Amino acid sequence: MTFFIAFFAKSSQLKILGRASVVPAIFNINEPVIFGMPIVYNPYLALPFFLAPMACGTLGYLAINTGFIHPIIALIPWPSPMGLGAFISTGGDFKAAIVAIFSAILALLIYIPFVKLYDNKLYKDEQGKSESQIQTA
Numbered sequence: 001m002t003f004f005i006a007f008f009a010k011s012s013q014l015k016i017l018g019r020a021s022v023v024p025a026i027f028n029i030n031e032p033v034i035f036g037m038p039i040v041y042n043p044y045l046a047l048p049f050f051l052a053p054m055a056c057g058t059l060g061y062l063a064i065n066t067g068f069i070h071p072i073i074a075l076i077p078w079p080s081p082m083g084l085g086a087f088i089s090t091g092g093d094f095k096a097a098i099v100a101i102f103s104a105i106l107a108l109l110i111y112i113p114f115v116k117l118y119d120n121k122l123y124k125d126e127q128g129k130s131e132s133q134i135q136t137a
Contacts, residue, residue, distance in 0.1 A: 001111045002033055009115075011122035027079040037118070044118035045111075052110045056103040069096040 002025035006018030014037070021032040039045045063069045069086075070093040076085050082104055083097035090096040 001108055001115060002030075004108060004112065005033075005115060005119070009119045011119050011126055013122050013126070014115075014119050026081055028082070028085075029079060042118070044121070045114055048111045048114045052107040055106055055110060059103050059106060060099060063096075063099045069093050069099055 002018055002021045004018070005014045006022050009015045009018060017033065017036045021030075021036070024030070024032055034040065037045060039049050064071050070090040072089045073091045074089050076089050078085075080088065083100045086096040086100035087094060
């Protein structure tokens with residue numbers, strides 16, 4: 001989601017936040033986005049904030065339960081990059097990295113419509129503020 005808002009957002013607030021959050025997001029540090037958008041108490045983003053982890057957790061559970069990937073045998077540090085952490089924690093199962101990438105894509109697909117709605121709202125608010133500043137000047 002961070003890459004999406006960094007490069008495709010219309011509102012300047014989300015563009016700046018996305019660009020500042022890209023590098024931390026690679027290492028699973030999502031606090032800049034969680035508190036910068038803010039996701040907490042945001043009616044636009046509350047639903048995907050709950051749905052995306054449930055969908056990704058279900059995908060991971062099904063992948064392990066069906067035997068598609070090996071079960072987790074090691075706990076790795078949480079700031080490991082996406083895919084690499086899954087690969088290491090399953091003892092080198094490359095399919096776990098693929099499932100982790102699919103989980104990220106699934107979460108992105110869940111978030112996109114909600115982020116677009118929120119971005120459009122912010123963009124309209126920014127346009128309204130700039131027009132009112134022009135009129136008062």
